[in-house]
Amino acid sequence: MLRSYEEINQKIREGKAVVVTAEEVIEMVKEKGLKEVARQVDVVTTGTFGIMCSSGAFLNIGHTKPRMKISEAYLNGVMAYCGLAAVDMYIGATQPAKDDPLNKVHPGEFRYGGGHVIQDLVAGKDVLLEAYAYGTDCYPRKKLVTWINLKDLNEAYLFNPRNAYQNYNVAVNLSDKTIYTYMGILLPRLGNAGYSSAGQLSPLLNDPFYRVIGVGTRIFLGGGVGYVAWQGTQHNPSVERNERGVPKGGAGTLALIGDLKGMSAQWLWGVSVRGYGCSLAVGVGVPIPILDEETLYYCSVSDEEILAPVVDYSSAYPEGTGEVLGYVSYAQLRSGKIVIKGKEIPTFPLSSYQRAREIAQTLKRWIQEGNFELTRPVVNLPGVESGVRFKNLKERPVENYAGNLKG
Amino acid sequence: MTVSRKIVLHFPAQVADRPIVCDLALRFGLAFNILRASISPHREGIMVMEIIGEGANQEKGLQYLREQGVLIESLSQDIRKNDERCINCGACVGVCPTSALFIEKPSFEVRFDGTRCIACEMCIMACPTFAMEALI
Numbered sequence: 001m002l003r004s005y006e007e008i009n010q011k012i013r014e015g016k017a018v019v020v021t022a023e024e025v026i027e028m029v030k031e032k033g034l035k036e037v038a039r040q041v042d043v044v045t046t047g048t049f050g051i052m053c054s055s056g057a058f059l060n061i062g063h064t065k066p067r068m069k070i071s072e073a074y075l076n077g078v079m080a081y082c083g084l085a086a087v088d089m090y091i092g093a094t095q096p097a098k099d100d101p102l103n104k105v106h107p108g109e110f111r112y113g114g115g116h117v118i119q120d121l122v123a124g125k126d127v128l129l130e131a132y133a134y135g136t137d138c139y140p141r142k143k144l145v146t147w148i149n150l151k152d153l154n155e156a157y158l159f160n161p162r163n164a165y166q167n168y169n170v171a172v173n174l175s176d177k178t179i180y181t182y183m184g185i186l187l188p189r190l191g192n193a194g195y196s197s198a199g200q201l202s203p204l205l206n207d208p209f210y211r212v213i214g215v216g217t218r219i220f221l222g223g224g225v226g227y228v229a230w231q232g233t234q235h236n237p238s239v240e241r242n243e244r245g246v247p248k249g250g251a252g253t254l255a256l257i258g259d260l261k262g263m264s265a266q267w268l269w270g271v272s273v274r275g276y277g278c279s280l281a282v283g284v285g286v287p288i289p290i291l292d293e294e295t296l297y298y299c300s301v302s303d304e305e306i307l308a309p310v311v312d313y314s315s316a317y318p319e320g321t322g323e324v325l326g327y328v329s330y331a332q333l334r335s336g337k338i339v340i341k342g343k344e345i346p347t348f349p350l351s352s353y354q355r356a357r358e359i360a361q362t363l364k365r366w367i368q369e370g371n372f373e374l375t376r377p378v379v380n381l382p383g384v385e386s387g388v389r390f391k392n393l394k395e396r397p398v399e400n401y402a403g404n405l406k407g
Numbered sequence: 408m409t410v411s412r413k414i415v416l417h418f419p420a421q422v423a424d425r426p427i428v429c430d431l432a433l434r435f436g437l438a439f440n441i442l443r444a445s446i447s448p449h450r451e452g453i454m455v456m457e458i459i460g461e462g463a464n465q466e467k468g469l470q471y472l473r474e475q476g477v478l479i480e481s482l483s484q485d486i487r488k489n490d491e492r493c494i495n496c497g498a499c500v501g502v503c504p505t506s507a508l509f510i511e512k513p514s515f516e517v518r519f520d521g522t523r524c525i526a527c528e529m530c531i532m533a534c535p536t537f538a539m540e541a542l543i
C-alpha cells in the first residue's frame with residue numbers, strides 16, 4: 001500500500017494533496033508509467049452528468065396548526081408520495097403533473113414533473129403545496145394549500161435509489177418508424193445511436209471492482225456534498241468483464257443521498273423526454289483515493305478500453321430479449337459515428353461530457369482547497385464474488401383473480 | 408454573383424393557393440429548394456426555402472413576394488438555442504439532419520450554426536430542457 005486515507009486527508013488539510021481528474025490521469029500514466037504516477041498522485045476525481053430517472057427527494061414541511069397527517073399531496077401539481085409520517089413526503093423525478101396529457105397525443109411533451117419541482121426547490125423558488133388528509137383525533141386538519149420554500153423546510157434531502165450506472169447500452173432503432181425513448185429520439189433503420197455514460201470519466205468505470213467506492217463514500221452530488229448510501233437498485237456486478245475488469249454493459253449502480261439545501265439548480269436539472277416522460281439530470285462526482293498501484297491502474301482506463309453493447313430499442317429492448325447487435329468503444333462513440341451491420345451510424349450522447357469534466361474539475365478544486373476530505377467506505381458494495389445478479393421478474397399467474405385489473 | 412440564402416415565407420390565407428413561388432423562377436431567374444412547407448387549418452402557410460441566384464435578382468424576387476402580401480424572414484432568426492437552458496447533453500445532435508447542431512471538440516460543448524439550419528424543428532422535440540426555440 002502506498003498511502004492510507006488518513007495520510008491523504010492529512011495532505012488535504014495541509015493543502016498539499018496532488019489531485020488530477022480521471023481524464024488527466026490517462027495521459028500521465030501513458031507518459032510516466034503506473035509506478036511513477038502512483039507515487040505522485042493522491043486522488044483522482046471522476047464525474048458524470050446525465051438523466052437519472054431513479055431520483056427524488058424527501059421533504060419534511062413542518063407541522064401545521066391544527067396538526068395534519070397528510071395522505072395526499074401535490075407540489076406545483078405533481079403528486080408526492082405521502083405514505084410516511086404526518087408531514088414527510090417523497091417527490092419522485094419521473095412523476096408527471098396531475099393534468100399532464102401524457103402520451104394521449106404521441107409523443108407527449110411532459111413539460112413539468114417531479115424533476116422540475118426538485119429543480120425549482122433547489123433554485124429557491126416558491127412551490128405550491130396542496131395537501132389532503134382524512135383527519136384523526138390527533139391530526140384533525142383535512143386540507144392545506146400553501147406556498148413552501150426550501151429554506152423553510154426542516155429536512156430536504158435528495159435520495160436517489162439508482163444513479164451513476166457503471167456502463168450502459170447504446171440505443172439504436174431497427175424498425176421503420178421513429179421511436180421516442182429514454183435514450184432520446186431514435187431514427188428508423190439505424191438512423192442514429194444514443195449513448196449515455198461518461199465513459200472514462202464515469203465514477204464506477206474508474207473503480208470497476210468497487211474497491212474504494214462503497215457505503216459512506218463522500219461525493220459531489222447535485223453541486224453539493226452527498227454520500228453513497230447503498231448499492232443502487234439493479235446493481236449487477238456479475239456482468240461479463242473485459243481484461244481491464246470493465247463490465248461489457250450496465251453493471252453496478254449507486255444509491256445516493258445528500259442535503260438538497262446545499263445543492264444547486266445548475267446540477268439538478270428537471271428534464272422532459274419526448275414521448276417518454278419527465279425526469280432529472282443529476283451531476284455526480286466521486287473521488288478515488290490512490291491507495292496503491294492497482295487503484296491507479298483501474299482509474300487510468302480510457303475510452304478505447306470501455307465497450308458498450310448496441311441494443312435495438314424498437315424490439316430487443318422493449319421485449320427484453322437480451323439480443324446485442326455488437327460492441328463499440330466510447331472512443332468510437334465519441335468520434336461521432338459507429339458501424340453496425342455494415343452501416344455507418346451517427347452517434348449522440350445523452351449525458352454531457354463537458355459537464356462531467358466540469359464536475360471532476362470542481363471536485364478536484366474542492367479537495368485541493370482543503371474543503372473536501374475523503375471517507376473510507378463503511379461497507380463495500382456487493383462485488384463479483386457476492387453472487388448478486390440482476391433478475392427479471394418471474395411472473396406467477398394468479399388464477400380466478402377478482403380484483404380490479406386495468407385494461 | 409450567385410448566392411444562396413435560406414428564408415421563411417409566411418403566406419396569408421388569401422394567397423396560399425396561388426403559385427407565386429413559381430414566379431421566382433419564371434420572372435426572376437431564381438432557383439429554389441423547398442425545405443419545409445405547411446398550411447395551418449386557417450390556410451395560412453409557412454414555407455422554408457433556399458433561394459439561389461444573383462443577389463440583385465433575389466432582392467427583386469423578394470420584393471415581388473412582399474407585394475403579394477407574403478411576409479419574409481431570414482431563417483437564422485427562427486430557430487434559436489437558448490444557452491442559459493442548454494446543458495450540453497447532445498440529445499439534439501442525434502436528430503439534426505444538417506449538423507447545424509454539433510459537438511465542438513475538445514470542449515464538448517454543443518454549438519448551433521444557424522446558417523446550416525433548415526428549421527425542421529426536430530431538435531425542439533429532442534431537447535429535454537426546451538433550450539431549442541422556434542420563433543415562428
Ligand code: SF4
Nearest residue numbers: 503524525527528530
Ligand atoms: S431545426 Fe432542424 S436543422 Fe435546425 S438545428 Fe434543429 S434539428 Fe437542426
Ligand code: SF4
Nearest residue numbers: 493494496497499534
Ligand atoms: S438537447 Fe438541448 S440541452 Fe441538450 S445539448 Fe441540445 S440544446 Fe443543449
